Amino acid sequence: MSKAFQKCLNLKYPIIQAPMAGVTTIDMAAQACRAGAMASLPLSHLDFRIAKDFEQFKSMISQFRTHVANESLEKNINLNFFCHDILNKPTKLQIDNWVKLYERSLNIPIDVDKINFKNGNVSFKAFERDDALHDFFQYLADEFKPKVISFHFGHPSKSTIKYLQRHGILIFVTATSMKEFHLLAKLGIDGIVCQGYEAGGHRGNFLVNDSKNDENLSTAQLVKRAVTELAVMRDKGHVYYIPLVIATGGIMDSKDISYMLSQQADGVQLGTALLGCNESNASENFSKPFTSHSETRMVNIVSGKPARTILTRFIEHLLTTFQGEELPPYGYMYNAFKQVKRTYPELTNFLLAGEGFQSVQSDIATDQLITKLGKSIAKN
Numbered sequence: 372m373s374k375a376f377q378k379c380l381n382l383k384y385p386i387i388q389a390p391m392a393g394v395t396t397i398d399m400a401a402q403a404c405r406a407g408a409m410a411s412l413p414l415s416h417l418d419f420r421i422a423k424d425f426e427q428f429k430s431m432i433s434q435f436r437t438h439v440a441n442e443s444l445e446k447n448i449n450l451n452f453f454c455h456d457i458l459n460k461p462t463k464l465q466i467d468n469w470v471k472l473y474e475r476s477l478n479i480p481i482d483v484d485k486i487n488f489k490n491g492n493v494s495f496k497a498f499e500r501d502d503a504l505h506d507f508f509q510y511l512a513d514e515f516k517p518k519v520i521s522f523h524f525g526h527p528s529k530s531t532i533k534y535l536q537r538h539g540i541l542i543f544v545t546a547t548s549m550k551e552f553h554l555l556a557k558l559g560i561d562g563i564v565c566q567g568y569e570a571g572g573h574r575g576n577f578l579v580n581d582s583k584n585d586e587n588l589s590t591a592q593l594v595k596r597a598v599t600e601l602a603v604m605r606d607k608g609h610v611y612y613i614p615l616v617i618a619t620g621g622i623m624d625s626k627d628i629s630y631m632l633s634q635q636a637d638g639v640q641l642g643t644a645l646l647g648c649n650e651s652n653a654s655e656n657f658s659k660p661f662t663s664h665s666e667t668r669m670v671n672i673v674s675g676k677p678a679r680t681i682l683t684r685f686i687e688h689l690l691t692t693f694q695g696e697e698l699p700p701y702g703y704m705y706n707a708f709k710q711v712k713r714t715y716p717e718l719t720n721f722l723l724a725g726e727g728f729q730s731v732q733s734d735i736a737t738d739q740l741i742t743k744l745g746k747s748i749a750k751n
């Protein structure tokens with residue numbers, strides 16, 4: 372079993388509590404951290420070009436440190452950003468199509484004038500383009516340096532990567548295919564989060580954008596191929612260092628964790644497994660067991676990017692009504708959906724979760740679950 376990840380990050384367990392936008396709470400992250408895992412805070416909802424959002428970020432970190440209340444552990448945190456290509460505003464045609472789709476599938480009137488088609492998920496690339504990272508970098512240098520900063524949907528510029536690494540921060544990026552893994556390894560990324568197709572939430576793909584050309588590799592296959600590829604790259608002298616390989620997707624219990632470690636993954640990132648924990652914003656949705664007929668689907672017409680979600684009535688209606696029309700881009704469409712959801716919460720049940728959702732444990736604190744999983748890894 373590889374201990375590189377634990378050693379390099381001084382963790383009790385080779386576990387990362389996955390960043391889960393909208394679901395992870397500060398308490399959840401603090402408990403994961405105190406229990407001996409790497410905590411994560413999702414920051415994709417913040418626009419660092421706006422002073423108020425940057426203040427919110429600082430307040431989140433301060434609350435996290437207070438909750439952890441242990442200076443030797445508080446740096447075991449991963450700050451997570453979305454790093455997709457910068458997308459254009461939606462066209463009138465895309466907005467009209469979206470309104471018609473929602474009216475048809477939900478059978479409700481949509482007043483387009485009341486929907487704000489503003490980008491709700493501004494990419495880290497926009498912060499780089501608009502030179503909006505000065506305060507953030509200063510904060511990392513003067514106030515608080517996390518051990519890891521991670522990116523989903525792509526990677527930042529070489530200069531940002533080198534800057535953060537020079538300041539002793541490890542950069543983690545999600546890969547969903549070997550093409551992406553290879554590129555990230557050559558770029559000098561410190562930890563590559565190998566996300567299999569079974570994973571819950573948004574798929575972090577950034578090179579293969581057409582699902583027809585996507586091999587949709589499982590977590591186990593991606594990890595096995597990644598480990599083999601690294602050995603080849605090292606032999607050929609293509610990488611001067613060896614990135615950490617983190618497995619994510621469908622890992623629900625200690626046996627799953629042990630299996631990934633036996634395949635030479637350095638660590639695992641758990642998302643769905645933690646959805647039912649008391650501190651999760653989604654815990655209510657997982658308080659009762661699902662029927663054995665419940666399923667998940669990979670769906671790209673809610674947010675604009677593929678995401679694995681439980682097949683609720685809302686998703687069923689949307690999928691049967693959708694005729695392939697052009698819809699607004701990610702960020703804009705997701706934000707519009709969230710506005711409809713606020714008015715019609717019972718009609719718009721969008722529950723991001725992975726294939727392992729049937730075995731989510733509820734009524735358990737995050738620190739208890741991490742400790743239980745961590746302790747039983749060694750026994751397997």
Ligand SMILES: Cc1cc2nc3c(=O)[nH]c(=O)nc-3n(C[C@H](O)[C@H](O)[C@H](O)COP(=O)(O)O)c2cc1C
Nearest residue numbers: 389391392413523570571572620621642643723725
């Ligand atoms: C509800 C939910 C929200 C997520 N949000 C994020 C996010 O903000 N950033 C990120 O890098 N990954 C996010 N993910 C993906 C996780 O990091 C991870 O890849 C995934 O949960 C692994 O699969 P699993 O859910 O089967 O454990 C999310 C996953 C879920 C289930």
